[in-house]
Amino acid sequence: MDWDDAYANGPHIAGAADYPQRWAAAAAAFRAGLAAAGRAEIDLAYGPAARDRLDLFRPEGEPLGLAVFVHGGYWMAFDKSSWSHLAAGAVARGWAVALPSYTLCPEARIAGITRQAARAISAAAARVEGAIALSGHSAGGQLVSRMACRDGPLAFHLRARLARVISISGLHDLRPLLRTRMNATLGLDAAEATAESAALQVPIEGVRVHCVAGDRERPEFRRQNALLANIWAGLGAETTAAESPGRHHFDVIADLEDAGSALTRALTGE
Numbered sequence: 001m002d003w004d005d006a007y008a009n010g011p012h013i014a015g016a017a018d019y020p021q022r023w024a025a026a027a028a029a030f031r032a033g034l035a036a037a038g039r040a041e042i043d044l045a046y047g048p049a050a051r052d053r054l055d056l057f058r059p060e061g062e063p064l065g066l067a068v069f070v071h072g073g074y075w076m077a078f079d080k081s082s083w084s085h086l087a088a089g090a091v092a093r094g095w096a097v098a099l100p101s102y103t104l105c106p107e108a109r110i111a112g113i114t115r116q117a118a119r120a121i122s123a124a125a126a127r128v129e130g131a132i133a134l135s136g137h138s139a140g141g142q143l144v145s146r147m148a149c150r151d152g153p154l155a156f157h158l159r160a161r162l163a164r165v166i167s168i169s170g171l172h173d174l175r176p177l178l179r180t181r182m183n184a185t186l187g188l189d190a191a192e193a194t195a196e197s198a199a200l201q202v203p204i205e206g207v208r209v210h211c212v213a214g215d216r217e218r219p220e221f222r223r224q225n226a227l228l229a230n231i232w233a234g235l236g237a238e239t240t241a242a243e244s245p246g247r248h249h250f251d252v253i254a255d256l257e258d259a260g261s262a263l264t265r266a267l268t269g270e
Contacts, residue, residue, distance in 0.1 A: 003179040006220040007074075009249040019250045020082065026257075027084035031055070034084075034091075046100065046123035047116070054100040054120050055080050056127060057087045063096035065131035065163065067267055068121055069256070072138025072169075075105045075113055076185055086256040089264035095133070098124035102143075105186050110142075110174070110196050117143040118153035131163040133267050137253050138221075141170020141211075145198035145228060148207045148237070164208040166267050169221050169249055172199040172211075172228040176220070199228050203237040210240045210266050214247030221249060 010016035034040035034057050041056040067090040071083050079101040087097035100120035102113050125132055136144035147154040148165045174193040177183055194200050203209070209232060213225035222243065229241035244252050244263070255263035 003176055004181055006218060007180060009218060012218060013248050013250050016250060023082045027082050030085040030088060046120045049103055051079065051101040051103050054098050054124060055084060056124060057091050057097045059091045059094045059096060063128050063130065064094040065133060066125055066128040067095045067097045067133045068124060069097065069099050070117055070136035070140035070143045072140045074182060075110055075139045086253055088257045089259045089261060090268055092259035093264065093268045095268055096128045109187055111192055114143055114146045114196060115153045118147060122155060122158060125158055132158060132161045133164050135166040135168060135267050137168045139171060141167035142172065145170055145172055146196065148203050148209055149198055149201040150204055151201060159204055162207065163269055164210065167211045167228065169213045169217060169252055170211060170224065172224050173197045199231050203232045203235055205236040206238065208238045212242045212244060212263060214249060214252040215243040215245055216248040
Protein backbone atom coordinates (compact mmCIF):
# COMPACT_ATOMS: atom_id res chain seq x y z
CA MET A 1 0.00 0.00 0.00
CA ASP A 2 1.18 3.53 -0.84
CA TRP A 3 0.69 5.23 2.53
CA ASP A 4 1.68 8.65 1.22
CA ASP A 5 -1.10 8.48 -1.35
CA ALA A 6 -3.51 7.02 1.20
CA TYR A 7 -3.27 10.22 3.26
CA ALA A 8 -3.00 12.65 0.33
CA ASN A 9 -6.29 14.52 -0.04
CA GLY A 10 -5.49 17.39 -2.38
CA PRO A 11 -4.56 15.33 -5.46
CA HIS A 12 -7.93 13.60 -5.30
CA ILE A 13 -10.15 16.70 -4.87
CA ALA A 14 -11.07 18.92 -7.81
CA GLY A 15 -10.04 22.53 -7.19
CA ALA A 16 -8.21 21.62 -3.99
CA ALA A 17 -5.80 24.55 -4.26
CA ASP A 18 -8.68 27.03 -4.05
CA TYR A 19 -10.00 25.87 -0.68
CA PRO A 20 -7.51 27.59 1.69
CA GLN A 21 -8.22 31.01 0.21
CA ARG A 22 -11.97 30.41 0.36
CA TRP A 23 -11.76 29.24 3.98
CA ALA A 24 -9.71 32.28 4.99
CA ALA A 25 -12.10 34.71 3.29
CA ALA A 26 -15.20 33.15 4.84
CA ALA A 27 -13.53 33.09 8.25
CA ALA A 28 -12.52 36.76 8.06
CA ALA A 29 -16.03 37.80 7.07
CA PHE A 30 -17.56 35.86 9.95
CA ARG A 31 -15.10 37.34 12.46
CA ALA A 32 -15.81 40.85 11.23
CA GLY A 33 -19.54 40.36 11.58
CA LEU A 34 -19.36 38.96 15.11
CA ALA A 35 -16.82 41.63 16.14
CA ALA A 36 -19.13 44.37 14.89
CA ALA A 37 -21.89 42.84 17.02
CA GLY A 38 -19.62 42.77 20.08
CA ARG A 39 -19.72 38.98 20.23
CA ALA A 40 -16.13 38.08 19.27
CA GLU A 41 -13.14 37.81 21.59
CA ILE A 42 -10.01 37.46 19.47
CA ASP A 43 -6.53 36.20 20.37
CA LEU A 44 -7.24 35.23 23.96
CA ALA A 45 -4.04 33.79 25.48
CA TYR A 46 -4.21 30.32 27.00
CA GLY A 47 -0.46 29.90 27.52
CA PRO A 48 2.93 31.54 26.96
CA ALA A 49 3.74 30.24 23.46
CA ALA A 50 3.18 32.44 20.41
CA ARG A 51 0.39 30.21 19.12
CA ASP A 52 -1.27 29.70 22.52
CA ARG A 53 -4.22 31.80 21.37
CA LEU A 54 -7.92 31.17 20.84
CA ASP A 55 -10.90 33.04 19.46
CA LEU A 56 -14.26 32.90 21.24
CA PHE A 57 -17.56 33.66 19.50
CA ARG A 58 -20.69 34.20 21.55
CA PRO A 59 -24.37 33.83 20.63
CA GLU A 60 -27.05 36.37 21.32
CA GLY A 61 -27.99 35.96 24.97
CA GLU A 62 -26.58 33.55 27.51
CA PRO A 63 -24.74 30.59 25.92
CA LEU A 64 -26.29 27.14 26.21
CA GLY A 65 -22.78 25.73 26.53
CA LEU A 66 -19.32 25.75 25.00
CA ALA A 67 -18.46 24.16 21.66
CA VAL A 68 -14.81 23.88 20.60
CA PHE A 69 -13.49 23.31 17.09
CA VAL A 70 -9.87 22.14 16.67
CA HIS A 71 -8.50 22.53 13.15
CA GLY A 72 -6.62 20.04 11.03
CA GLY A 73 -3.66 20.32 8.68
CA TYR A 74 -1.72 17.19 9.72
CA TRP A 75 -0.43 19.05 12.82
CA MET A 76 1.79 20.96 10.37
CA ALA A 77 -0.38 23.70 8.85
CA PHE A 78 -3.03 26.38 9.46
CA ASP A 79 -4.18 28.23 12.54
CA LYS A 80 -7.50 29.34 13.99
CA SER A 81 -7.91 32.24 11.55
CA SER A 82 -8.96 30.00 8.63
CA TRP A 83 -11.91 28.39 10.40
CA SER A 84 -13.93 31.05 12.22
CA HIS A 85 -16.93 30.58 9.91
CA LEU A 86 -17.32 27.00 11.12
CA ALA A 87 -18.63 28.46 14.39
CA ALA A 88 -21.69 29.86 12.62
CA GLY A 89 -24.01 26.88 13.03
CA ALA A 90 -23.45 26.33 16.74
CA VAL A 91 -23.51 30.08 17.49
CA ALA A 92 -26.86 30.32 15.73
CA ARG A 93 -28.13 27.52 17.96
CA GLY A 94 -27.14 29.42 21.08
CA TRP A 95 -23.68 28.03 21.86
CA ALA A 96 -20.44 29.87 22.42
CA VAL A 97 -17.69 28.51 20.16
CA ALA A 98 -13.93 28.54 20.79
CA LEU A 99 -11.31 27.94 18.10
CA PRO A 100 -7.69 27.54 19.24
CA SER A 101 -4.40 27.67 17.41
CA TYR A 102 -1.56 25.41 18.50
CA THR A 103 2.16 25.03 17.89
CA LEU A 104 2.87 23.10 14.71
CA CYS A 105 5.26 20.26 13.97
CA PRO A 106 8.25 20.05 13.82
CA GLU A 107 8.50 22.76 16.51
CA ALA A 108 6.09 20.68 18.60
CA ARG A 109 5.45 16.97 18.88
CA ILE A 110 1.94 15.59 18.62
CA ALA A 111 1.92 14.65 22.31
CA GLY A 112 2.69 18.26 23.15
CA ILE A 113 -0.07 19.52 20.85
CA THR A 114 -2.50 17.21 22.65
CA ARG A 115 -1.62 18.91 25.93
CA GLN A 116 -1.96 22.32 24.28
CA ALA A 117 -5.47 21.44 23.11
CA ALA A 118 -6.42 20.53 26.67
CA ARG A 119 -5.10 23.87 27.95
CA ALA A 120 -7.06 25.74 25.29
CA ILE A 121 -10.27 23.91 26.21
CA SER A 122 -9.67 24.67 29.88
CA ALA A 123 -9.16 28.38 29.18
CA ALA A 124 -12.32 28.61 27.08
CA ALA A 125 -14.32 26.63 29.65
CA ALA A 126 -13.31 29.12 32.34
CA ARG A 127 -15.13 31.80 30.34
CA VAL A 128 -18.26 29.86 29.43
CA GLU A 129 -20.40 27.81 31.80
CA GLY A 130 -22.37 24.69 30.99
CA ALA A 131 -21.84 21.62 28.85
CA ILE A 132 -18.78 21.22 26.64
CA ALA A 133 -18.97 19.76 23.14
CA LEU A 134 -15.72 19.11 21.29
CA SER A 135 -15.23 18.86 17.54
CA GLY A 136 -12.16 18.59 15.38
CA HIS A 137 -11.30 17.89 11.75
CA SER A 138 -8.62 15.46 10.55
CA ALA A 139 -5.67 16.04 12.91
CA GLY A 140 -8.13 18.00 15.03
CA GLY A 141 -10.29 14.90 15.19
CA GLN A 142 -7.34 13.07 16.71
CA LEU A 143 -6.83 15.85 19.25
CA VAL A 144 -10.43 16.00 20.48
CA SER A 145 -10.66 12.20 20.59
CA ARG A 146 -7.64 12.16 22.89
CA MET A 147 -9.60 14.38 25.28
CA ALA A 148 -12.05 11.50 25.68
CA CYS A 149 -9.35 8.99 26.69
CA ARG A 150 -8.90 7.94 30.31
CA ASP A 151 -5.20 8.81 30.09
CA GLY A 152 -5.94 12.06 28.25
CA PRO A 153 -4.87 15.48 29.54
CA LEU A 154 -8.35 16.97 30.01
CA ALA A 155 -8.88 17.91 33.67
CA PHE A 156 -11.36 15.81 35.62
CA HIS A 157 -13.68 18.74 36.38
CA LEU A 158 -13.92 19.37 32.62
CA ARG A 159 -14.58 15.71 31.87
CA ALA A 160 -17.66 16.04 34.09
CA ARG A 161 -18.90 18.79 31.74
CA LEU A 162 -18.05 16.90 28.53
CA ALA A 163 -21.32 16.23 26.72
CA ARG A 164 -20.00 14.82 23.45
CA VAL A 165 -17.05 14.58 21.07
CA ILE A 166 -17.45 14.89 17.29
CA SER A 167 -14.47 13.62 15.30
CA ILE A 168 -14.73 14.75 11.68
CA SER A 169 -12.50 12.74 9.33
CA GLY A 170 -10.36 12.04 12.37
CA LEU A 171 -7.12 10.08 12.54
CA HIS A 172 -7.48 7.58 15.36
CA ASP A 173 -4.59 5.18 14.70
CA LEU A 174 -1.39 7.08 13.96
CA ARG A 175 0.82 4.07 13.35
CA PRO A 176 0.38 4.12 9.54
CA LEU A 177 1.84 7.63 9.52
CA LEU A 178 5.18 6.09 10.50
CA ARG A 179 5.31 4.84 6.91
CA THR A 180 4.75 8.26 5.31
CA ARG A 181 7.19 10.91 4.16
CA MET A 182 5.40 13.48 6.31
CA ASN A 183 6.77 11.72 9.38
CA ALA A 184 10.09 13.45 8.68
CA THR A 185 8.26 16.55 9.96
CA LEU A 186 5.96 14.92 12.50
CA GLY A 187 8.81 13.04 14.16
CA LEU A 188 6.60 10.22 15.39
CA ASP A 189 8.14 7.08 16.81
CA ALA A 190 6.27 3.87 17.54
CA ALA A 191 5.71 4.69 21.21
CA GLU A 192 4.24 8.14 20.56
CA ALA A 193 2.14 6.92 17.62
CA THR A 194 0.59 4.32 19.91
CA ALA A 195 0.11 6.66 22.88
CA GLU A 196 -1.55 9.37 20.76
CA SER A 197 -3.91 6.98 18.95
CA ALA A 198 -7.32 7.18 20.58
CA ALA A 199 -8.33 3.84 19.05
CA LEU A 200 -5.52 2.19 21.03
CA GLN A 201 -6.55 3.79 24.33
CA VAL A 202 -9.46 3.31 26.75
CA PRO A 203 -12.26 5.90 26.60
CA ILE A 204 -13.79 7.73 29.53
CA GLU A 205 -16.68 5.56 30.70
CA GLY A 206 -19.95 6.65 29.12
CA VAL A 207 -18.45 9.36 26.90
CA ARG A 208 -20.50 10.10 23.76
CA VAL A 209 -18.44 10.03 20.57
CA HIS A 210 -19.71 10.59 17.03
CA CYS A 211 -17.37 9.92 14.10
CA VAL A 212 -18.25 11.35 10.71
CA ALA A 213 -16.47 11.47 7.36
CA GLY A 214 -17.51 12.20 3.80
CA ASP A 215 -18.50 9.29 1.63
CA ARG A 216 -16.19 10.67 -1.10
CA GLU A 217 -13.12 10.72 1.13
CA ARG A 218 -10.02 8.64 0.64
CA PRO A 219 -10.57 5.02 1.74
CA GLU A 220 -8.09 5.40 4.58
CA PHE A 221 -10.05 8.25 6.14
CA ARG A 222 -13.28 6.28 5.87
CA ARG A 223 -11.54 3.33 7.53
CA GLN A 224 -10.19 5.51 10.33
CA ASN A 225 -13.64 7.06 10.80
CA ALA A 226 -15.27 3.70 11.41
CA LEU A 227 -12.37 2.42 13.48
CA LEU A 228 -12.81 4.50 16.64
CA ALA A 229 -16.55 4.01 16.89
CA ASN A 230 -16.12 0.27 16.36
CA ILE A 231 -13.43 -0.26 19.00
CA TRP A 232 -14.74 2.13 21.63
CA ALA A 233 -18.25 0.68 21.41
CA GLY A 234 -16.93 -2.32 23.31
CA LEU A 235 -14.99 -0.27 25.85
CA GLY A 236 -17.70 1.71 27.60
CA ALA A 237 -18.25 4.65 25.25
CA GLU A 238 -21.49 5.55 23.47
CA THR A 239 -20.44 5.68 19.83
CA THR A 240 -21.93 6.31 16.42
CA ALA A 241 -20.34 6.58 12.99
CA ALA A 242 -21.72 8.12 9.82
CA GLU A 243 -20.70 9.23 6.34
CA SER A 244 -21.95 12.52 4.87
CA PRO A 245 -23.33 11.98 1.34
CA GLY A 246 -21.39 13.68 -1.44
CA ARG A 247 -18.77 15.16 0.90
CA HIS A 248 -14.99 14.88 0.61
CA HIS A 249 -12.21 15.78 3.05
CA PHE A 250 -12.25 19.50 2.28
CA ASP A 251 -15.99 20.16 2.30
CA VAL A 252 -17.26 17.75 4.99
CA ILE A 253 -16.67 20.50 7.58
CA ALA A 254 -18.85 22.99 5.68
CA ASP A 255 -21.95 21.58 7.38
CA LEU A 256 -20.81 23.26 10.62
CA GLU A 257 -21.77 26.60 9.05
CA ASP A 258 -25.39 25.46 8.80
CA ALA A 259 -27.43 25.64 12.01
CA GLY A 260 -29.83 23.03 10.65
CA SER A 261 -27.33 20.47 9.41
CA ALA A 262 -27.07 17.01 10.92
CA LEU A 263 -23.45 17.74 11.87
CA THR A 264 -24.30 20.93 13.77
CA ARG A 265 -27.23 19.25 15.49
CA ALA A 266 -24.95 16.38 16.53
CA LEU A 267 -22.47 18.88 17.96
CA THR A 268 -25.10 20.73 19.97
CA GLY A 269 -26.93 17.56 21.03
CA GLU A 270 -30.19 18.23 19.21
